[in-house]
Amino acid sequence: MKESWKRVIVLTSIVAISVVVLSSIYNITEPEIAKQKEIKFEEMLQSIFPLATDYSGKEGIYEIYSDNKRVGYALMANGKGYGGDIEILVGVNEDKTIKGIKILKQTETPGLGAKITERWFTDQFSGKPIGDIRLKKDDGKIDAITGATISSSAAVDTVYEGYMEKIKMMEEK
Structure with a gap:
């Protein structure tokens, strides 16, 4: 196999692994990020309407x-x-x-x-x-x-x- 093809395969593998890892991290952290946004929103609402239930x-x-x-x-x-x-x-x-x-x-x-x-x-x-x-x-x-x-x-x-x-x-x- 030519040296240039080996490099292409290695780089493609690295990119594919990186995409999978980043996607997994995003999927794991997305619910927590949404939860934190909701908490911040509720805190802001509470600061405007302190008696809100x-x-x-x-x-x-x-x-x-x-x-x-x-x-x-x-x-x-x-x-x-x-x-x-x-x-x-x-x-x-x-x-x-x-x-x-x-x-x-x-x-x-x-x-x-x-x-x-x-x-x-x-x-x-x-x-x-x-x-x-x-x-x-x-x-x-x-x-x-x-x-x-x-x-x-x-x-x-x-x-x-x-x-x-x-x-x-x-x-x-």
Whole structure:
């Protein structure tokens, strides 16, 4: 057998073994990864709705219950920031005001745009009707992050647009 064919067979064998090993590792760890995501999601829900005892839903719209009484909704909102995708969990009271928000995913610039995760920024949304969810420069009630106007706008727009989209979906059902 030629030397070049031996190399091809060896390399093909190594690749095949690697694929099998990586696939096996993925299949073994996938349930644990899903479980950890669910735990993180529930922790975020609990931080917005501390008295929540249960939730149900799909398509990014969750009804939140406390002692079998609906107390609000949690909406998944997705948008684009300066550094990439932003994913925000938006808590909504029964009166349709914002209960609170939690940034689930962001890739904004550390030290600037990443400040959208800081409590002083996220707390500004609490208790406000959706009409107030705009930056102050746009006649809203939300202070922008100095030096990170694009990230601030992206977070505000993600909350607003996600809210409007999900509320519309709920009304259509």
